[in-house]
Amino acid sequence: MLLKTEGVEKRFGGLVAVKDVSITVNKGEIFGLIGPNGAGKTTFLNCISGFYKPEKGKITFKEQEITGLSPTQLCHKGIARTFQIVRSFPKLSALDNVKVAVVYGGKQHKNPEKHAKELMDFVGFNAAKDVLADNLNTMQLKRLELARALATNSELLLLDEVAAGLTPSELPDFIDLIRRIRDSGVTIICIEHVMKFIMGVCDRIAVLNFGAKIAEGAVEEILNNPEVMKAYLGEENVH
Amino acid sequence: MDSTVISDLLVGGILRGGMYVLMAMGLSLVFGVMRIPNFAHGEFYMLGAYFSYFACTLGGFPPAIAIVLAGIGGFVCGALMEKVTFYPLRKRSRGDWIMNSFLVTAGLSFILQNLAQALVGTDFKGVPQYWGGSINFAGLSVSTDRIVGFLIAMASVAIFWLFLKKTRTGNAIRAVSEHETGAMLMGIELNKIHTLTFALSSMLAAIAGAALLSIIPAYPTMGLQPLYKSWFVVILVGLGNIQATIIGGFLVGVIEAVSSFSLGAMWQDVVSLSIIILVLLVKPTGLFGKKMKV
Amino acid sequence: MISEKSLETGFVKNLKHNLGNFGLSPVAIGLFVLLGFAPYLIGDEYILRLLVISLLFGTLAMGFDLSAGYIDVANWGYAGLMGLGAYTSALLLTNLGISPWIGTLAGAFMAAIFGLLIGVLTLKMDGMFAAILAWFIGLILMALTTSLTGLTRGALGLNVDLYFNTGWSKPYFYVIFVICIVTYIVLRRVTNSNLGLAFSALGQDAEAARTCGVDPMKYKVINFTISCFVAGLCGGFYAHFMGILTPDIMSTKHTVEVLVIAYIGGRRSIWGPLLAAFLVVPVFEYLNFLMEFKYVIYGLLLILVMIFYPGGIAHFYNYIVGIFNEKKRKLTGPESNPFA
Ligand SMILES: Nc1ncnc2c1ncn2[C@@H]1O[C@H](COP(=O)(O)OP(=O)(O)O)[C@@H](O)[C@H]1O
Ligand SMILES: [Mg+2]
Numbered sequence: 001m002l003l004k005t006e007g008v009e010k011r012f013g014g015l016v017a018v019k020d021v022s023i024t025v026n027k028g029e030i031f032g033l034i035g036p037n038g039a040g041k042t043t044f045l046n047c048i049s050g051f052y053k054p055e056k057g058k059i060t061f062k063e064q065e066i067t068g069l070s071p072t073q074l075c076h077k078g079i080a081r082t083f084q085i086v087r088s089f090p091k092l093s094a095l096d097n098v099k100v101a102v103v104y105g106g107k108q109h110k111n112p113e114k115h116a117k118e119l120m121d122f123v124g125f126n127a128a129k130d131v132l133a134d135n136l137n138t139m140q141l142k143r144l145e146l147a148r149a150l151a152t153n154s155e156l157l158l159l160d161e162v163a164a165g166l167t168p169s170e171l172p173d174f175i176d177l178i179r180r181i182r183d184s185g186v187t188i189i190c191i192e193h194v195m196k197f198i199m200g201v202c203d204r205i206a207v208l209n210f211g212a213k214i215a216e217g218a219v220e221e222i223l224n225n226p227e228v229m230k231a232y233l234g235e236e237n238v239h
Numbered sequence: 240m241d242s243t244v245i246s247d248l249l250v251g252g253i254l255r256g257g258m259y260v261l262m263a264m265g266l267s268l269v270f271g272v273m274r275i276p277n278f279a280h281g282e283f284y285m286l287g288a289y290f291s292y293f294a295c296t297l298g299g300f301p302p303a304i305a306i307v308l309a310g311i312g313g314f315v316c317g318a319l320m321e322k323v324t325f326y327p328l329r330k331r332s333r334g335d336w337i338m339n340s341f342l343v344t345a346g347l348s349f350i351l352q353n354l355a356q357a358l359v360g361t362d363f364k365g366v367p368q369y370w371g372g373s374i375n376f377a378g379l380s381v382s383t384d385r386i387v388g389f390l391i392a393m394a395s396v397a398i399f400w401l402f403l404k405k406t407r408t409g410n411a412i413r414a415v416s417e418h419e420t421g422a423m424l425m426g427i428e429l430n431k432i433h434t435l436t437f438a439l440s441s442m443l444a445a446i447a448g449a450a451l452l453s454i455i456p457a458y459p460t461m462g463l464q465p466l467y468k469s470w471f472v473v474i475l476v477g478l479g480n481i482q483a484t485i486i487g488g489f490l491v492g493v494i495e496a497v498s499s500f501s502l503g504a505m506w507q508d509v510v511s512l513s514i515i516i517l518v519l520l521v522k523p524t525g526l527f528g529k530k531m532k533v
Numbered sequence: 534m535i536s537e538k539s540l541e542t543g544f545v546k547n548l549k550h551n552l553g554n555f556g557l558s559p560v561a562i563g564l565f566v567l568l569g570f571a572p573y574l575i576g577d578e579y580i581l582r583l584l585v586i587s588l589l590f591g592t593l594a595m596g597f598d599l600s601a602g603y604i605d606v607a608n609w610g611y612a613g614l615m616g617l618g619a620y621t622s623a624l625l626l627t628n629l630g631i632s633p634w635i636g637t638l639a640g641a642f643m644a645a646i647f648g649l650l651i652g653v654l655t656l657k658m659d660g661m662f663a664a665i666l667a668w669f670i671g672l673i674l675m676a677l678t679t680s681l682t683g684l685t686r687g688a689l690g691l692n693v694d695l696y697f698n699t700g701w702s703k704p705y706f707y708v709i710f711v712i713c714i715v716t717y718i719v720l721r722r723v724t725n726s727n728l729g730l731a732f733s734a735l736g737q738d739a740e741a742a743r744t745c746g747v748d749p750m751k752y753k754v755i756n757f758t759i760s761c762f763v764a765g766l767c768g769g770f771y772a773h774f775m776g777i778l779t780p781d782i783m784s785t786k787h788t789v790e791v792l793v794i795a796y797i798g799g800r801r802s803i804w805g806p807l808l809a810a811f812l813v814v815p816v817f818e819y820l821n822f823l824m825e826f827k828y829v830i831y832g833l834l835l836i837l838v839m840i841f842y843p844g845g846i847a848h849f850y851n852y853i854v855g856i857f858n859e860k861k862r863k864l865t866g867p868e869s870n871p872f873a
Contacts, residue, residue: 087741
């Protein structure tokens, strides 16, 4: 067991965005998090990565309680993330974007630049490495963000809709990349809508609806679960 | 402290606070709707004072009309400046909006201040009195001009508030401050709303400057104090929270009255600032602030 | 012979690389050397004094750029901190007889300590909040300086002994010249290092920087402290160069002057603001006869730069270099790899 959340709850004023969510993620897994828009997936991820402090509940990482730690501390403990809307340092070169994470990610490297370049090659970043991030397209930024997340020596990687916006032809390549990342020893939690992606990579998935977890289990099992169908399609379509 | 001193301070603080409310409201509105931290807000206060002065002396208008004219003048100047500066800035902006617009307002402030200095000179331009006389109030004698100035401020705040809450245009302004893209999708014309917002905010500041002309004469750099006082208020209660500026304005007014009475005028800013910093340490979003969306 | 030649180019390359570490390109060195001889080339006292003031403003603008350009906090209390440095050094000299040289450093450290405190208090907040709070603190410093007449003589002004027994600008030129070069090298070095990487990351996307493991408070406070140190250092020089100090040195309009120079020069470059000082200061000196209209032009310039070219000179330079490199790449690309 690598990560465990117990009864996590996050409110925004009156709105309960995440309600009593408990999941367990094992080492080496790719764990999917699905649910309709506004279900609270991103908010839940923000709780794990320290951007929000949950009102209730406990989060444990490697047998250590991490509830309420800052993103910086969590990064140093080995949790990395990407953002639903890609973020970069627009006026730094692509290489420097990754180098920041190599230098400050928590592990010393003899040659940060070399390590950053290797990671960029690993994620298939194909543009020139000295180009400003401002001039990259979304696809390149997505790969850059992945490289940056890996650069912090993460053991757990939180991905928020990385496959969104990919064309069908780009998808297999990306699925392959996510698998390779897992094979390099990184456990992954990914929020995803793209079914092909979920079925292609996830070992287990959990479903959120209105902030609450309504199901968890192996992929086929979940996708055939009537309650999940209901959440996605609305009541009347099930029958 | 005996009770007359306390009521003296309270009345003084509230009278002062009324003006801060008027100033801070416009500042907060412009930030809420346009995301502009306005550094030139005090210059519209200065413009208002000059407008009223010239309306009274050159135009020979009665005080009430002079103040209304100053308000209109502020509105027109505000609208013009929005069209000439922020509109093109927004068109061309690629990120860094808050900082860049802040610097533009700093430029505006520089221009208006020094133009005033060049054209009208640095000497005080005031009127000895608007209405004159004094009114006995809670055992204190307060000058009529102060009371009327305060009432004008409160009336403007109330009218403005009703405008925001009850009219279609007011609702549109609030919608933009809640969610710009959403408002745009609802068919609200952002450009018009922006111009209107800036003009209204400038108008409120101009009214404040005009209403106080008999107490504080007009001079080119007179905008600095009200500017940072209203920033005090806005930061104390939380940026973009227009409702709370009403409480904040009075709060700062009273705090200042008390601190300047007990420690001397030179300490009043030090005290206000220390309080603000303490508040922000405990609650970084201000007393009544919402956390801004990530 | 071949080996000798490659040895030489190797050495030159190495030297270039080492100098590059200090942010010194051959052009920069050339300009600095030329500037160093200026007092011998220029006989005119008036122009020399103008150069001193340009160097002063250039150094101030570089320090300002460290915060404004890198962590995106425009320090609106900058003039207040410069004044703090100036008064510290002046008061140490007049009251305790401490040498102006030590006083200048003491003033710089005083400003840095203040900067550290301001930073710890305000940098938790958004850049703009920090900017405005720093401004408040600057205003308070000015109010205190004006009011504590027993110590500072308030608006009457404080007479300060100069560094040297002469009013001629030449020796002062070399003092500010050294301050400027050292500041330039240190700031270039800092911003080109990993520290600079953290500054840039925080300034451009604080949230992403945090997920990369950058501790926001730590690096922002470091940045702000260094920037305030520069302000204090320049303040000390100002005191012993001008010979008289009034609280006006702390007024917001001086912050705006530095800021205009920094932004015309271009954010996030260090050299841009320095270069801009040599353009802006003499031009505005020349425009002195315009009186207040000079500041109107200042304001207009700021607005125009913000609307039409917020990147400033440095950005323009990078743009040109970008085009040039692109051309070079296109020209040499296929040539260097004939089999591709
Ligand atoms: N910072 C916030 N403030 C207020 N409400 C928020 C905030 N972030 C998310 N929400 C609300 O919480 C709910 C869950 O949002 P989110 O986690 O983004 O959903 P998902 O990622 O599953 O689409 C939504 O109703 C959203 O409007
Ligand atoms: Mg989401």
